[in-house]
Amino acid sequence: MQPNITDYLQPKSLTEAIALMATHTGRSALVGGGLDLSWRPRQDIQILIGLDRIPLSYVEWRPEGLVIGAGTTLRELAESKGSSFLNGLLSRVLDRIATPLLRAVITVGGVLARAYPWSDLLPIFLGCNAHITLFDGQDHTIPLESFYQGNSRQLLAHSVIRELCLPPHHESYAAYQRFGRLQIDIPLLNQFSCLTLVEEQIEKASLWLGARPGFPLRLSEVEAVLLGKPLNQETIRDAVSALSPPLVGTDFRLSKDYRHHLAGVFLRRNLTEIWSQHATII
Amino acid sequence: MQLSFRLNGSATQWEDVHPGENLLEALRRHGCWEVKGNNCTHGECGACTILLDGIPVPSCTVFAARVEGRNVDTIRLLGDPDHLHPLQQAFLRHGAVQCGYCIPGMLLSAHALLVRNPHPNREEIKQSLSGHLCRCTGYLQQIEAIEEIAGLPEGAE
Numbered sequence: 001m002q003p004n005i006t007d008y009l010q011p012k013s014l015t016e017a018i019a020l021m022a023t024h025t026g027r028s029a030l031v032g033g034g035l036d037l038s039w040r041p042r043q044d045i046q047i048l049i050g051l052d053r054i055p056l057s058y059v060e061w062r063p064e065g066l067v068i069g070a071g072t073t074l075r076e077l078a079e080s081k082g083s084s085f086l087n088g089l090l091s092r093v094l095d096r097i098a099t100p101l102l103r104a105v106i107t108v109g110g111v112l113a114r115a116y117p118w119s120d121l122l123p124i125f126l127g128c129n130a131h132i133t134l135f136d137g138q139d140h141t142i143p144l145e146s147f148y149q150g151n152s153r154q155l156l157a158h159s160v161i162r163e164l165c166l167p168p169h170h171e172s173y174a175a176y177q178r179f180g181r182l183q184i185d186i187p188l189l190n191q192f193s194c195l196t197l198v199e200e201q202i203e204k205a206s207l208w209l210g211a212r213p214g215f216p217l218r219l220s221e222v223e224a225v226l227l228g229k230p231l232n233q234e235t236i237r238d239a240v241s242a243l244s245p246p247l248v249g250t251d252f253r254l255s256k257d258y259r260h261h262l263a264g265v266f267l268r269r270n271l272t273e274i275w276s277q278h279a280t281i282i
Numbered sequence: 283m284q285l286s287f288r289l290n291g292s293a294t295q296w297e298d299v300h301p302g303e304n305l306l307e308a309l310r311r312h313g314c315w316e317v318k319g320n321n322c323t324h325g326e327c328g329a330c331t332i333l334l335d336g337i338p339v340p341s342c343t344v345f346a347a348r349v350e351g352r353n354v355d356t357i358r359l360l361g362d363p364d365h366l367h368p369l370q371q372a373f374l375r376h377g378a379v380q381c382g383y384c385i386p387g388m389l390l391s392a393h394a395l396l397v398r399n400p401h402p403n404r405e406e407i408k409q410s411l412s413g414h415l416c417r418c419t420g421y422l423q424q425i426e427a428i429e430e431i432a433g434l435p436e437g438a439e
Contacts, residue, residue: 005302008283008347031345038304038343039324048301052348075337099413101391102325104339184326184412 002041008048014135014160020049021158030160032056032071032107036114056109056162064131065167070109070160075100077108085166086128086174086194087277093120093176099184109161115148115215118186120178123208123216127174127192128166134159141165148215172196172204173277175270178211179262181253187211188254191266195231195274202226202235209263212248219243222267231278236271240264287349289314290359299346305354306330308346314356315341317383328414331387332356338391340413357386360393368434369393372427380418388414392428401432 008031011017021028028047029037037048056071059080066082074094077083083091097103097120111121112132130144136159144164147155174194178187189211196204205223210216225242229235248259285296285308299308306323309315309332321329325340332341333355334348360367366374369389379385388411395402395410402410407428411421 001300001304001307002302003300005300008301008345010347010350031348033343034345034348035325035343038345048345048347050345050348052350095409099326099328100410101328101331101338101340101413102343104334104337105325105343 004043004046005048006046008050010050010053012053014054014162017049017051017054017160018137032109033073033105035102035105036110065165068108068164070107070163072108074103074106086169089174089176093124096183108164112161112164113156117213117215118211120187120190123190123192123210124176125164126216127194127206127208128169131165133162135162169194173274175273177266177269189259189262191263191270193267193270193274197231197278200230202229202231209247212259213251214249217247231275236268239271240268243267283347285346285350287351288353290355301347303346305332305341305344305346305349309341309356328387329384331390333390333394336394338394357389360389369431372430373424376423376427378419378423378427384414384416388424396431404429
């Protein structure tokens with residue numbers, strides 16, 4: 001029981017939700033699945049604005065890519081046609097997040113809004129150049145990376161996440177590695193790699209390191225090492241060597257040195273897996 | 283606040299739900315959840331699992347207000363001590379019940395699995411139980427009980 005909550009409002013449209021947020025600025029919170037609020041009750045909140053009656057749960061292939069409604073739970077996403085995204089990588093990652101029971105409560109909108117550094121999905125969404133659509137009376141679609149580089153908290157104070165779009169990655173190969181104490185635990189480090197190969201050369205590279213323990217970070221220096229090169233043992237070795245220790249830190253779970261070591265292992269494994277995927281297809 | 287929803291198939295109306303109350307608390311207060319002890323309250327043990335529109339969820343993580351207009355099923359959906367569901371009978375036959383704390387949740391997850399997939403394989407059964415903690419039996423007995431039901435002809439569950 002959260003005794004400080006005095007009302008639970010259930011708007012039927014995003015426009016109504018925005019109006020309620022404006023009326024109760026500073027003392028209201030949106031509820032998608034509600035897991036975060038049940039784990040971490042907030043004393044500053046008196047009004048809950050539930051999003052259950054707004055049709056935000058959908059997964060659709062559109063010309064611009066895979067579009068995921070913010071109210072979609074991770075379970076719904078895993079069971080949808082979107083699970084085949086990146087040759088099924090999205091589905092495999094979803095299956096390793098928390099437990100089936102919690103995946104039926106966690107929403108994609110919640111993942112994006114809370115943006116916890118240990119998220120399994122954020123490095124993948126960021127690495128796929130996802131776009132987020134926010135509604136503040138009208139829709140605004142911006143790259144997810146820009147959303148987090150700007151003041152996302154301020155934006156979310158007066159807007160609602162409508163959906164996320166993952167652009168198609170037809171020519172791309174991707175791999176993901178995570179390390180956790182138990183399967184259901186949060187990752188203590190994760191790494192997502194996505195490469196586009198054209199005529200045996202790496203044309204695009206998107207490499208992200210998450211749970212470092214900070215917010216996911218783009219490995220731009222490593223990407224630069226890869227671009228224009230063929231994917232082979234030598235290139236993979238050069239990429240791992242380009243990982244610099246300051247990218248990771250120490251927390252009570254893992255030391256900086258161990259994280260740095262793991263980051264190299266993950267990068268090598270992911271690039272090797274991509275190399276293998278590419279070799280299988282050609 | 284007032285809530286109208288279907289509980290175990292029956293139209294139900296609660297008049298006095300607190301907006302900050304979770305579903306487990308509301309079910310208990312209305313006499314629909316007999317276990318008195320507190321669970322993990324974080325959705326990690328699976329003991330308080332209910333079916334929300336047929337999907338297993340931990341009721342301690344769901345605000346009660348979210349069930350307005352929806353279907354909620356508790357272990358009472360399956361049976362009672364005088365009329366056990368075949369799945370409950372299979373749990374007994376296999377010695378899958380010891381202290382019993384985790385069993386209602388496990389039964390509901392198993393039931394939801396069998397409704398969607400009448401003949402799951404062992405891996406699918408294990409996956410469906412992976413959010414339920416049992417400290418007595420070691421899980422094997424529950425898996426075998428579900429396998430027994432999964433091996434029955436369709437509709438027999």
